Amino acid sequence: MAAFRDLRPTAPLAPCPNANKHADCVQCTVRTLSVCAALEPDEAGALEKLARGMCFDAHQTLFRQDEPANSVYNITSGAIRLSKVLPDGRCQVVGFALPGDFLGLAMSDCNVFSADALTATTVCQFRREAFSDLVDEKPHLLRRLHGAVSHELSLAHDQMCIIGRRTGDEKVAAFLVGLRERWSRIDGSSVDIALPMTRQDIADFLGLAIETVSRKFSLLAKQKVIVIIPGGVRVLDVAQLKVLAKV
Amino acid sequence: MAAFRDLRPTAPLAPCPNANKHADCVQCTVRTLSVCAALEPDEAGALEKLARGMCFDAHQTLFRQDEPANSVYNITSGAIRLSKVLPDGRCQVVGFALPGDFLGLAMSDCNVFSADALTATTVCQFRREAFSDLVDEKPHLLRRLHGAVSHELSLAHDQMCIIGRRTGDEKVAAFLVGLRERWSRIDGSSVDIALPMTRQDIADFLGLAIETVSRKFSLLAKQKVIVIIPGGVRVLDVAQLKVLAKV
DNA sequence: CGTTGGGTTGATCGACCTCAATAAAAGTGG
DNA sequence: CCACTTTTATTGAGGTCGATCAACCCAACG
Numbered sequence: 001m002a003a004f005r006d007l008r009p010t011a012p013l014a015p016c017p018n019a020n021k022h023a024d025c026v027q028c029t030v031r032t033l034s035v036c037a038a039l040e041p042d043e044a045g046a047l048e049k050l051a052r053g054m055c056f057d058a059h060q061t062l063f064r065q066d067e068p069a070n071s072v073y074n075i076t077s078g079a080i081r082l083s084k085v086l087p088d089g090r091c092q093v094v095g096f097a098l099p100g101d102f103l104g105l106a107m108s109d110c111n112v113f114s115a116d117a118l119t120a121t122t123v124c125q126f127r128r129e130a131f132s133d134l135v136d137e138k139p140h141l142l143r144r145l146h147g148a149v150s151h152e153l154s155l156a157h158d159q160m161c162i163i164g165r166r167t168g169d170e171k172v173a174a175f176l177v178g179l180r181e182r183w184s185r186i187d188g189s190s191v192d193i194a195l196p197m198t199r200q201d202i203a204d205f206l207g208l209a210i211e212t213v214s215r216k217f218s219l220l221a222k223q224k225v226i227v228i229i230p231g232g233v234r235v236l237d238v239a240q241l242k243v244l245a246k247v
Numbered sequence: 248m249a250a251f252r253d254l255r256p257t258a259p260l261a262p263c264p265n266a267n268k269h270a271d272c273v274q275c276t277v278r279t280l281s282v283c284a285a286l287e288p289d290e291a292g293a294l295e296k297l298a299r300g301m302c303f304d305a306h307q308t309l310f311r312q313d314e315p316a317n318s319v320y321n322i323t324s325g326a327i328r329l330s331k332v333l334p335d336g337r338c339q340v341v342g343f344a345l346p347g348d349f350l351g352l353a354m355s356d357c358n359v360f361s362a363d364a365l366t367a368t369t370v371c372q373f374r375r376e377a378f379s380d381l382v383d384e385k386p387h388l389l390r391r392l393h394g395a396v397s398h399e400l401s402l403a404h405d406q407m408c409i410i411g412r413r414t415g416d417e418k419v420a421a422f423l424v425g426l427r428e429r430w431s432r433i434d435g436s437s438v439d440i441a442l443p444m445t446r447q448d449i450a451d452f453l454g455l456a457i458e459t460v461s462r463k464f465s466l467l468a469k470q471k472v473i474v475i476i477p478g479g480v481r482v483l484d485v486a487q488l489k490v491l492a493k494v
Numbered sequence: 495c496g497t498t499g500g501g502t503t504g505a506t507c508g509a510c511c512t513c514a515a516t517a518a519a520a521g522t523g524g
Numbered sequence: 525c526c527a528c529t530t531t532t533a534t535t536g537a538g539g540t541c542g543a544t545c546a547a548c549c550c551a552a553c554g
Binding site for chain 2: 149
């Protein structure tokens with residue numbers, strides 16, 4: 001029996017190392033991933049002045065659907081669930097934010113979804129108003145932002161395809177392929193896929209019941225495509241996973 | 248038996264009245280609806296110089312998924328289906344563009360979905376490059392664009408909720424409520440909802456089979472919530488329709 | 495007229511949901 | 525560190541909503 005590295009996040013950062021301090025963009029680990037990348041030096045400097053480092057424990061809420069949006073965030077570590085709940089309690093997860101992702105791209109007055117930390121998470125926080133003012137001064141930054149929202153929209157369309165027109169098997173496979181792709185860009189991982197979210201979160205993301213997600217995972221494991229390990233899965237057969245996902 | 252106005256579009260505009268001519272933004276019927284609204288006079292003027300009036304017959308394709316995007320469009324009349332097809336032929340409609348809507352908000356190099364005219368349709372066409380240059384000069388326009396994409400993203404999230412977490416009955420009701428809302432902003436109609444798309448298009452939009460859509464329409468008619476009329480439906484009980492949609 | 499494309503309706507089937515029980519893991523307090 | 529609770533995950537059995545298959549209707553059109 002092989003020893004699998006435990007993908008579960010380490011214990012919550014006891015005292016947040018950079019709480020309330022200004023961020024240091026130069027040595028930021030997600031510098032090259034996020035909208036911050038490709039900024040001119042002066043823009044980066046201006047951005048850094050506005051940034052405030054913050055930490056959230058697992059299960060803490062960054063902001064809630066329908067409440068006024070006061071801040072925008074750049075994720076530097078951890079993982080966040082973005083979800084909408086219907087009046088009767090049914091839930092749709094509209095996305096998972098990972099390091100390098102930006103929350104509040106739309107800069108709208110009101111949050112259109114809730115954001116909850118799945119694990120201990122660190123972010124760069126910006127007051128929305130100050131950020132908006134900076135964007136007004138720097139069309140270059142607005143261009144980046146526009147590109148990022150456009151990309152998000154494209155991802156949302158892809159997700160609509162997955163939710164609306166694919167079978168349970170395909171949904172779960174496509175989810176794993178997509179997440180693997182994202183993690184690999186963040187930390188280079190490619191065989192082990194960390195799953196900071198619960199089965200229920202995945203179910204609410206794919207439009208399935210939690211039991212179905214669990215069954216599909218078990219099926220993939222039985223087919224030797226993946227192995228379920230603490231905090232995630234190990235991919236044994238990437239090619240087959242992609243075939244099942246019908247990329 | 249009451250006489251219902253036929254909502255089907257009139258015969259295709261034989262010779263396109265404004266083909267290849269510059270658009271006249273001042274008397275444009277969708278002026279107040281689209282991204283063109285709230286432009287400064289000079290911006291509107293610059294935009295008008297780039298615009299080219301065009302017409303499409305029903306079933307004509309404006310552009311195709313995965314092909315290079317050379318133009319962006321502002322819809323002035325008609326209706327367009329935006330869809331993605333999976334390799335195996337399954338289709339997901341990601342949206343319907345109506346008068347006032349803008350296609351190519353993302354200004355990406357490649358189309359991420361196909362656009363097909365559902366009825367005779369007129370548009371303002373802009374060469375993408377020229378439009379992009381204009382946007383670079385006018386941050387105000389970029390801001391509008393950014394707001395529009397953000398709104399699209401929010402709509403996409405709402406649609407994810409509908410596709411992923413609602414029943415067939417709710418999907419169809421929500422679809423009608425949403426479309427009624429959009430038409431009313433365009434032409435003030437509120438009892439008769441024009442349905443320029445086929446049942447199959449609606450099915451591919453909602454993640455259902457065509458037969459299910461047809462059955463749900465029949466059911467709504469049997470419940471006296473709507474009446475099915477040529478080219479659309481007449482809403483008899485808006486309140487009940489909204490209840491069923493679980494807005 | 496026959497043809498064609500879109501729409502409706504019925505009968506049947508199956509993928510997924512629901513309910514329920516159990517197992518495993520994670521947190522809690524002594 | 526170990527009992528205890530709580531949360532999360534898995535697995536089974538049975539039911540159902542929506543898909544599939546098939547027949548038919550209707551209007552438009554050459």
